[in-house]
Amino acid sequence: MAELLAPASVPPQLVRGACPHDCPDTCALVTTVQDGIAIKVQGNPDHRPTAGVLCNKVSHYAERTNHPDRVLQPLKRVGPKGSGRFEPVSWDTALADIAGRLSAIAARDPQAILPYSYCGTMGLVQGESIAARFFHRLGASLLDRTICASAGAEALTQTLGGKVGMKVEFFAEAKLILIWGSNSIASNLHFWRLAQEAKRNGARLVCIDPRRSETAEKCHEHVQLLPGTDAALALALMHELIVNDWLDHDYIARHTLGWGALRERALRWTPERAAAVCGIPAQQIRDLARAWGATQPAAIRLNYGMQRVRGGGNAVRAVACLPALTGAWRHRAGGLLLSSSGFFPIDKATLQRPDLLAGRKARTINMVTIGDDLLRPTSPEFGPAIEAVVVYNSNPVAVAPESGKVVRGFARPDLFTVVLEQFHTDTADYADYVLPATTQLEHWDIHASYGHTDVLLNRPAIAPVGASRTNTQVFRELAERMGFTEPCFRDSDEDLCRQAFGAQVDFDLLLRQGYASLRIPDAPYAEGGFPSASGRCEFFSERLARQGLDGLPDHVPNYEPAGGSTRYPLAMISPPARNFLNSTFVNVESLRDIEGEPLLELHADDAAARGIQDAQVVRVFNDRGEYFCKARVSSRARPGVVNGLGIWWRKLGLAGTNVNELTSQRLTDLGRAPTFYDCLVEVRPA
Numbered sequence: 001m002a003e004l005l006a007p008a009s010v011p012p013q014l015v016r017g018a019c020p021h022d023c024p025d026t027c028a029l030v031t032t033v034q035d036g037i038a039i040k041v042q043g044n045p046d047h048r049p050t051a052g053v054l055c056n057k058v059s060h061y062a063e064r065t066n067h068p069d070r071v072l073q074p075l076k077r078v079g080p081k082g083s084g085r086f087e088p089v090s091w092d093t094a095l096a097d098i099a100g101r102l103s104a105i106a107a108r109d110p111q112a113i114l115p116y117s118y119c120g121t122m123g124l125v126q127g128e129s130i131a132a133r134f135f136h137r138l139g140a141s142l143l144d145r146t147i148c149a150s151a152g153a154e155a156l157t158q159t160l161g162g163k164v165g166m167k168v169e170f171f172a173e174a175k176l177i178l179i180w181g182s183n184s185i186a187s188n189l190h191f192w193r194l195a196q197e198a199k200r201n202g203a204r205l206v207c208i209d210p211r212r213s214e215t216a217e218k219c220h221e222h223v224q225l226l227p228g229t230d231a232a233l234a235l236a237l238m239h240e241l242i243v244n245d246w247l248d249h250d251y252i253a254r255h256t257l258g259w260g261a262l263r264e265r266a267l268r269w270t271p272e273r274a275a276a277v278c279g280i281p282a283q284q285i286r287d288l289a290r291a292w293g294a295t296q297p298a299a300i301r302l303n304y305g306m307q308r309v310r311g312g313g314n315a316v317r318a319v320a321c322l323p324a325l326t327g328a329w330r331h332r333a334g335g336l337l338l339s340s341s342g343f344f345p346i347d348k349a350t351l352q353r354p355d356l357l358a359g360r361k362a363r364t365i366n367m368v369t370i371g372d373d374l375l376r377p378t379s380p381e382f383g384p385a386i387e388a389v390v391v392y393n394s395n396p397v398a399v400a401p402e403s404g405k406v407v408r409g410f411a412r413p414d415l416f417t418v419v420l421e422q423f424h425t426d427t428a429d430y431a432d433y434v435l436p437a438t439t440q441l442e443h444w445d446i447h448a449s450y451g452h453t454d455v456l457l458n459r460p461a462i463a464p465v466g467a468s469r470t471n472t473q474v475f476r477e478l479a480e481r482m483g484f485t486e487p488c489f490r491d492s493d494e495d496l497c498r499q500a501f502g503a504q505v506d507f508d509l510l511l512r513q514g515y516a517s518l519r520i521p522d523a524p525y526a527e528g529g530f531p532s533a534s535g536r537c538e539f540f541s542e543r544l545a546r547q548g549l550d551g552l553p554d555h556v557p558n559y560e561p562a563g564g565s566t567r568y569p570l571a572m573i574s575p576p577a578r579n580f581l582n583s584t585f586v587n588v589e590s591l592r593d594i595e596g597e598p599l600l601e602l603h604a605d606d607a608a609a610r611g612i613q614d615a616q617v618v619r620v621f622n623d624r625g626e627y628f629c630k631a632r633v634s635s636r637a638r639p640g641v642v643n644g645l646g647i648w649w650r651k652l653g654l655a656g657t658n659v660n661e662l663t664s665q666r667l668t669d670l671g672r673a674p675t676f677y678d679c680l681v682e683v684r685p686a
């Protein structure tokens, strides 16, 4: 394969890269470049986890990069906030003004400045490197980056000791796979390929999901429980494992902690009790327990669907206990995988330099509650009101909960807002300055993964489009203008790529082949050795107990449980749409055409009770707001639960709304995470 370091002039060239998106698969890309233009993005056939295949979304990445709506130059707002009216300005003008405004605020209190970023790119360089250094040096508020995975991460850390699990490739050898809270076909396609391989070899696939998803309908069995009831199901499975003695006593004795207490807790969860909570037949629980107890190797692909409710942390803890009870970890094709990110030896301290805070104690703002926090005045508890927000790699106006408040916050005339973006997103519409950002085809980066265990390098395939700049370059230049003279602000993107893993990863190998595998045993916990303090799978967590929390996993009911309100009788979940990635790609026509329009799936009984016809425009509402979309009367929805597929740009949806009008800012039991799927609504014809 030919390769190049600089943009091409001789067609065609192939350039190796990495998919930047927030997806467990972290595919290896090959971009075809002709006359300096990216014409095609494909999967690298040599990289085993990618196997030469990309999802439909990223197969359209060239269309996204070359899109006529790219932001091509710095823009300054001329209309009212939200109007999206801007005029072009030079980089010099924009950066000088931004540096001046931020310096003036920082002179009063730097904590009045808030960086807001998430995983528009998962790259360690364009994600958080120079940007983090800049905000640490400034002493800005810290952002608690909780909007996705922190409940599950905390739960896994308190149970296994870290974000670790089985190696994904061995799912292909399992004989039973529970796909739990994951629509793998949509959001973890390369795992689904492995599950298919297992199926061909005789494995049984069970999907546990309130929605009859694309994945659920292709599994042998679908356990269609109510949202937020997974811990009850897991505890009842334990009940059955105990009363039938389908346990690996030796593994439990040698490699777990708190068995006696967990046993006592689980024995309170008969299948009948759990069935009533979960809204499924008790017999289905018994059968599932028998399958888990009697099959080896057995594996769980746990995903984030279950953790976006009040008890999401406890649910993940409960499920994470199951493999240890049956000794599933003994086999390389047994155990559980939620995230593999804990295996990667990322040198965050070097990349992000928290030491630049130099002893200052900056407050932390939870990104989930940005709606409330932008509206908070100065107070002793909160500290200074937020005066400036710098957004990069995120689209909070579309993706954060309770968007009515998020919009009001961003619409504050006195708020100074800078948005680094590739496109005119809902958030960019509220900016004072929009700064044009490069895409993955235009910059260097290096990637860990949360679904496999390879490091990937991303080389630029083409020159920055228009006047766009990398995130790193923007923060380097702001640092210089604000007088930050530390040498770390002069590190190049290639330097940063090398710093990310230091000597832990062979950088020459990355340069040569684009990826490098971490060395991890095939069955890492066959003999225990979990990364927890005790080295065991901690059913009982001393650390949680010391915080005054339950040391054992339990079922924690939703804030807004199904059937819990007569005014809002329907429970709404809002999982991802297959052809979007969060709110990314909504503006790519070929993909939006497939999704059609914003949809609410509802069961025929719930539709009939409200006089709602298929394809009719409906108003979905609760006390937090209202959302307009098209009804889809569908067997994908169970009675009492509606599925509002995410996450549309508000301005491309109906009446300028999206599903987050309805979601709440309440946090999970563990990990301070959002509760997007813990949300009651009512629906009426519009």
Ligand SMILES: Nc1nc2c(c(=O)[nH]1)N[C@H]1C(S)=C(S)[C@@H](COP(=O)(O)OP(=O)(O)OC[C@H]3O[C@@H](n4cnc5c(=O)[nH]c(N)nc54)[C@H](O)[C@@H]3O)O[C@H]1N2
Pocket: 022, 023, 024, 148, 180, 181, 182, 183, 184, 186, 187, 188, 208, 209, 210, 211, 213, 226, 227, 228, 229, 230, 303, 304, 305, 306, 307, 309, 573, 575, 576, 577, 578, 579, 580, 581, 582, 583, 677
């Ligand atoms: N195509 C596509 N892929 C994506 C994304 C995307 O937007 N689109 N987003 C990416 C991101 S950021 C993430 S975090 C991951 C998310 O990936 P996953 O965590 O795997 O999320 P989903 O695939 O949406 O799976 C969530 C599933 O959980 C179900 N679910 C909802 N509530 C519950 C519950 O209480 N219990 C159980 N058991 N299941 C429940 C939903 O119906 C849905 O089918 O996907 C990534 N991949």
Ligand SMILES: Nc1nc2c(c(=O)[nH]1)N[C@H]1C(S)=C(S)[C@@H](COP(=O)(O)OP(=O)(O)OC[C@H]3O[C@@H](n4cnc5c(=O)[nH]c(N)nc54)[C@H](O)[C@@H]3O)O[C@H]1N2
Pocket: 020, 022, 117, 118, 119, 120, 121, 126, 147, 148, 149, 392, 393, 394, 395, 396, 398, 399, 400, 420, 421, 422, 423, 425, 437, 438, 439, 440, 471, 574, 575, 576, 581, 582, 583, 584, 646, 647, 659, 660, 663, 676
């Ligand atoms: N109702 C509901 N809401 C949800 C969810 C849900 O399931 N339901 N899922 C939640 C989850 S799991 C997540 S992870 C969040 C996701 O929330 P976000 O991380 O905000 O994800 P995106 O919506 O994809 O927005 C990322 C933005 O970053 C930009 N971007 C990409 N690369 C770069 C770059 O190199 N530089 C710059 N400057 N910008 C770049 C993209 O153009 C895009 O607009 O949403 C959450 N919101």
Ligand code: SF4
Pocket: 019, 020, 021, 023, 024, 025, 026, 027, 054, 055, 056, 057, 058, 059, 189, 190, 581
């Ligand atoms: S979004 Fe996921 S499946 Fe699609 S190319 Fe990227 S890593 Fe692969």
Ligand SMILES: [Mo]
Pocket: 022, 147, 148, 149
């Ligand atoms: Mo996410």
